Amino acid sequence: MTEVEIIQTLFQLLKHIAPDMEPSELKPDENIRETLNIDSYDTLQFIVAINDTLGIEIPESDYGKITTLNSLTKYLVEKSNAKLKI
Amino acid sequence: MIEFQMPSLGADMEDGTLVEWKKKPGDKVKRGDIIAEVETQKGLIEIEVFDEGTIQELLIKEGTKIPVGTVMAIINPSEVTLEAKEEKTPESKPIEIQPIEEKIIVKKEKIKQKASPLARRIAEENKIDITTLKGTGPEGAVSKEDVELAIANQQPTEKAISPSDSIRSAVAAAMSKSNKEIPHYYLIKNIDISKALNWLKEINSHKPVKNRLLPIVLFIKATAKALVEFPDLNAVWENGIIQKKEINIGLVVSLKKGGIVVPAIHQVNLKSIDEIMETLNDLIPRARALKLRSSELSDSTITLTNIGDNGADAVFGIIYPPQVAIVGFGSITEQPIAENGMIGIKSCVTVTLAGDHRATDGLTGSRFLVALNYQLQNPELL
Structure with missing residues (x-):
């Protein structure tokens, strides 16, 4: 999956989690939760949705690495590539 | 017979509007079954039954506003025969509505505020409490003009009430x-x-x-x-x-x-x-x-x-x-x-x-x- 495809997927998932916000207006280095006003319950649903859609399981210990759109996309691209190599 | 009443869903709730019956006469119900959907300030609420038995009558028509405590249905705690069930179709049973609107009117009349019928009607339509108005009509009666003035003094741009x-x-x-x-x-x-x-x-x-x-x-x-x-x-x-x-x-x-x-x-x-x-x-x-x-x-x-x-x-x-x-x-x-x-x-x-x-x-x-x-x-x- 390309970076662009991952970003598009993330926007779709975020739109579902925060329907009143416009995820595509999210700046790359903005904190996703703070900007879109997402609480811990919705964050967990977002992580579950990423797992369901992209097949990538994000361990709790990595939550601190995926706070912005940039860092999350980079993380998922790396995980996606790692999966392909296996 | 068990009278099934509109339950209170909190200290802040006075009434709700029956949107849909989920059961019909003859249906058996047990504790926890959803009997109706009611629109309240807190959204569309599924109303549960707290008794076991058979629905005998549905007393309220869908679309009716019902105060907390109103009897909505009669539940027969004993078994009914199959024939009896078949006789009672959902269309036949909802009776003409309980006098909810009348109840409200009776309450208001008790306050004895003199007002013209037209003024009362306009006040009701605009949710103005007529007892709070000072009448300028004969013997202090509230006139149509008094109500219209009160409406004009309300928030100038009242928007439609949203769920939030x-x-x-x-x-x-x-x-x-x-x-x-x-x-x-x-x-x-x-x-x-x-x-x-x-x-x-x-x-x-x-x-x-x-x-x-x-x-x-x-x-x-x-x-x-x-x-x-x-x-x-x-x-x-x-x-x-x-x-x-x-x-x-x-x-x-x-x-x-x-x-x-x-x-x-x-x-x-x-x-x-x-x-x-x-x-x-x-x-x-x-x-x-x-x-x-x-x-x-x-x-x-x-x-x-x-x-x-x-x-x-x-x-x-x-x-x-x-x-x-x-x-x-x-x-x-x-x-x-x-x-x-x-x-x-x-x-x-x-x-x-x-x-x-x-x-x-x-x-x-x-x-x-x-x-x-x-x-x-x-x-x-x-």
């Missing part, structure tokens, strides 16, 4: 009542939850993503277990304290467009933390969609509010009447904590208790917070 406005009104009513009637006392305790969070992290590392637990489930369970020791806080005030057998924690759920709803998690002390998380997974999306069941809105025996991550350090709640306590959890923050003469960085949460001073004293509240702390220091026992 309704919720706001419901919250405003309940909180105003609470502030007026309940003498609150407040207590605060800073609790080190490092051990609990580490324990949770370990538990979650063995679970698939969708089964992971959030810290709030520990807060909910710990609160329930502490309440077992302090039943005076799990109670309602109705001209005296009445302890509740079940520990049903009302969880404050914030809505995306503003406002809150407080659905109950039933019998929390009897649920495992996994079961509590399952309940949250069911309850929170429905609460945010304003699709709750009547028992979820009416059965809470205490309220828990949780600020969540990156928010305020502490929250001082307002008790939801007729309950007598609300527990508040602030954000989880890292703090320098002294322990055994050493300072370390710990994950902490500030827990508050607002208690009704008519029902309990600060000493009870303080002991409760100590018990809550004990529970969170021993997460493996939750």
Whole structure:
């Protein structure tokens, strides 16, 4: 999956989690939760949705690495590539 | 015969509109079955039955506004024959409506404010309380012009009432009542939850993503277990304290467009933390969609509010009447904590208790917070 495809997927998932916000207006280095006003319950649903859609399981210990759109996309691209190599 | 009445779904609710019957005459019902959907300030609520039997009659027509306590249906607690069931079609039974509108009119007439029929009608249509108007007509009667003036003096651009406005009104009513009637006392305790969070992290590392637990489930369970020791806080005030057998924690759920709803998690002390998380997974999306069941809105025996991550350090709640306590959890923050003469960085949460001073004293509240702390220091026992 390309970076662009991952970003598009993330926007779709975020739109579902925060329907009143416009995820595509999210700046790359903005904190996703703070900007879109997402609480811990919705964050967990977002992580579950990423797992369901992209097949990538994000361990709790990595939550601190995926706070912005940039860092999350980079993380998922790396995980996606790692999966392909296996 | 059992009279099934429109239930109260909280201190802030006076009526609701019957949207749809989910049962018809002849249907058997048991406790917990959904009998109807009612539109209220808190959304579209599924109304549950609390008795077992057979629906004999549906007394209210769909689309009717019904005050709390109105008899909606007759339930026959005994069995009925099959023939009897077949005779009663849903179309045949809803009778001409109970005189809800008449009741309202009767109430108003009792106030004896003189007014012309036209003025009354315009006032009603515009939700103006005619008794608050000063009449300029004959013998002080309120005239059409008086009502029109009152309408003109209202908010100039009244917008249509949205669900979030309704919720706001419901919250405003309940909180105003609470502030007026309940003498609150407040207590605060800073609790080190490092051990609990580490324990949770370990538990979650063995679970698939969708089964992971959030810290709030520990807060909910710990609160329930502490309440077992302090039943005076799990109670309602109705001209005296009445302890509740079940520990049903009302969880404050914030809505995306503003406002809150407080659905109950039933019998929390009897649920495992996994079961509590399952309940949250069911309850929170429905609460945010304003699709709750009547028992979820009416059965809470205490309220828990949780600020969540990156928010305020502490929250001082307002008790939801007729309950007598609300527990508040602030954000989880890292703090320098002294322990055994050493300072370390710990994950902490500030827990508050607002208690009704008519029902309990600060000493009870303080002991409760100590018990809550004990529970969170021993997460493996939750």
